[in-house]
Amino acid sequence: MGDVTRTSSVVILGGGPGGYEAALVAAHLGASVTVVDRDGIGGAAVLTDCVPSKTLIATADYLGGIETASELGVHLEDHEGDVATETVAELDAINRRVLSLAAAQSADITARLQEVGVRVVSGTGRLASPSEVVVEGTDGAIETISADVVLLSTGATPRVLPSAQPDGERILTWQQVYELPEIPDKLIVVGSGVTGAELAQAYLGLGTDVTLISSRDLVLPGEDQDAAAVIEDVFRRRGMTVLNRSRMASAERRGDGVVVTLEDGREVEGSHVLIAVGAVPNTRDIGLEEVGVELSESGHIVTDRVSRTSVRGVYAAGDCTGVFALASVAAMQGRTAMAHALGDAVTPLRLSAVSANVFTDPEIATVGMSAADAADNSDVEAVMMPLSRNPRAKMLGIAEGFVKLFAYRGTGTLLGGVVVAPRASELIFPVALAVANRLSVDQVASTFTVYPSLTGTIAEAARRLHPLHGE
Numbered sequence: 001m002g003d004v005t006r007t008s009s010v011v012i013l014g015g016g017p018g019g020y021e022a023a024l025v026a027a028h029l030g031a032s033v034t035v036v037d038r039d040g041i042g043g044a045a046v047l048t049d050c051v052p053s054k055t056l057i058a059t060a061d062y063l064g065g066i067e068t069a070s071e072l073g074v075h076l077e078d079h080e081g082d083v084a085t086e087t088v089a090e091l092d093a094i095n096r097r098v099l100s101l102a103a104a105q106s107a108d109i110t111a112r113l114q115e116v117g118v119r120v121v122s123g124t125g126r127l128a129s130p131s132e133v134v135v136e137g138t139d140g141a142i143e144t145i146s147a148d149v150v151l152l153s154t155g156a157t158p159r160v161l162p163s164a165q166p167d168g169e170r171i172l173t174w175q176q177v178y179e180l181p182e183i184p185d186k187l188i189v190v191g192s193g194v195t196g197a198e199l200a201q202a203y204l205g206l207g208t209d210v211t212l213i214s215s216r217d218l219v220l221p222g223e224d225q226d227a228a229a230v231i232e233d234v235f236r237r238r239g240m241t242v243l244n245r246s247r248m249a250s251a252e253r254r255g256d257g258v259v260v261t262l263e264d265g266r267e268v269e270g271s272h273v274l275i276a277v278g279a280v281p282n283t284r285d286i287g288l289e290e291v292g293v294e295l296s297e298s299g300h301i302v303t304d305r306v307s308r309t310s311v312r313g314v315y316a317a318g319d320c321t322g323v324f325a326l327a328s329v330a331a332m333q334g335r336t337a338m339a340h341a342l343g344d345a346v347t348p349l350r351l352s353a354v355s356a357n358v359f360t361d362p363e364i365a366t367v368g369m370s371a372a373d374a375a376d377n378s379d380v381e382a383v384m385m386p387l388s389r390n391p392r393a394k395m396l397g398i399a400e401g402f403v404k405l406f407a408y409r410g411t412g413t414l415l416g417g418v419v420v421a422p423r424a425s426e427l428i429f430p431v432a433l434a435v436a437n438r439l440s441v442d443q444v445a446s447t448f449t450v451y452p453s454l455t456g457t458i459a460e461a462a463r464r465l466h467p468l469h470g471e
């Protein structure tokens, strides 16, 4: 939209990663920026979804580490010298820490925005025209803000089924669990997508009896199937009940607990139920249709690779676009939108190199091409190496997990990878660097790794993919 100019004004609707990262870039490029948010800067990512769930999981992991320490020859004793066999999680204290960390992060981001001159408005906004946002402030005041550029980054909300209405006490969305005063006796988790699987294992680790209602043959249907099989096996071995091919028809309170009725008529009883059956974009009743912003059938805002919508001057980023529901992708879309709108150098969004992580134990980290796409392409070769033979894994007591890599047969260009391991989220970065920069498996294999280290298996897998002449 022309040269970088100090006079461009930008209004951003929604202060999650899509919105606040865009605001920082726009301010840096000299625009006058306003961010409107109704729930708090940081958005659902910081306040209710990503950050709280990862903090809870970190706590559960810590507990798991104590419990498995005896395998390495160390244990806790009480004052009488007896072996302490039980760890106790105090959910109230855990939740207070989770929420205060989230609030602190929201405050940090708000302060950062204000430091660079971004105006933060607390209220609910709607698009009145391509260049106007009307805000109803939390104090009830109505304000119309004009802008050269509007970014829509309103995120998404837990999907609610009419037959399973959350009450915030026993029938819960993932955003309501941090109000629980005590560890639930028997938690039913409905939905084995990433949200359901992560939280089911977190509560299992905190000492809850967990039943996971999974609609498919295997948990985590969207993930690498070898990885999902490892995770489902770990779930069952640690005592979780996983009901495969089971769909919830309804959830209701009965007596002191809850009953989930499955579509085949079976009933599952518990003390609480957590419903994790996906999310819907926050795109209704905010003036989009009236202004002509194109929505998909699912209600997501249609965008191109530089985050433009169908209306000139109106951009969109994050979960409201349905591209990839990841904080990292939302942030990248937001930054890209501002670079494009304000005339800076812009790199269109490249989805072939997105890395993501499922924070189960072990974690599943992925980047680039998936196993399913690799299997469909005869030019692609795959290798999978278990971690159990890695010396560092043995020292750390890591029994399960693997590294999988995909590369072009002829050139050896690395296309993607999967790592299943504790802290796989950290281990995937070298693979992501290689994929993003189109390195060859030979380049990866000839890079020194530390001995002993889990990354040794990444280099070893790359070595196995060395292209042979004549193939």
Ligand SMILES: Cc1cc2nc3c(=O)[nH]c(=O)nc-3n(C[C@H](O)[C@H](O)[C@H](O)COP(=O)(O)OP(=O)(O)OC[C@H]3O[C@@H](n4cnc5c(N)ncnc54)[C@H](O)[C@@H]3O)c2cc1C
Pocket (backbone or CB within 6 Å): 013, 014, 015, 016, 017, 018, 019, 036, 037, 038, 039, 040, 041, 042, 043, 044, 045, 046, 048, 049, 050, 051, 053, 054, 123, 124, 125, 126, 153, 154, 155, 156, 174, 195, 282, 286, 317, 318, 319, 320, 324, 325, 326, 327, 328, 329, 330, 359
């Ligand atoms: C349980 C869970 C765990 C997750 N964990 C991870 C993870 O580990 N890693 C990862 O990358 N991703 C994770 N995600 C996904 C990640 O949270 C989302 O992709 C991310 O929040 C998207 O950011 P966003 O900016 O699009 O929107 P959001 O973070 O949803 O923020 C949108 C903001 O807009 C505000 N808003 C909406 N409508 C209006 C309006 N009309 N006026 C004013 N304000 C409005 C909302 O109140 C909200 O504050 C997780 C998701 C869930 C559900």
Ligand SMILES: NC(=O)c1ccc[n+]([C@@H]2O[C@H](COP(=O)([O-])OP(=O)(O)OC[C@H]3O[C@@H](n4cnc5c(N)ncnc54)[C@H](O)[C@@H]3O)[C@@H](O)[C@H]2O)c1
Pocket (backbone or CB within 6 Å): 190, 191, 192, 193, 194, 195, 196, 198, 213, 214, 215, 221, 222, 246, 247, 248, 249, 276, 277, 278, 279, 324, 325, 326, 356, 357, 358, 359
């Ligand atoms: N670690 C992370 O990065 C992270 C964590 C959580 C969520 N997310 C993002 O959020 C997105 C949404 O994840 P999600 O898990 O909330 O939703 P999802 O849509 O991926 O999964 C919901 C699951 O619920 C199942 N389901 C739907 N109706 C059901 C019913 N009646 N009974 C039983 N099962 C039912 C679906 O088949 C699906 O498997 C993901 O794509 C992911 O990108 C990311």
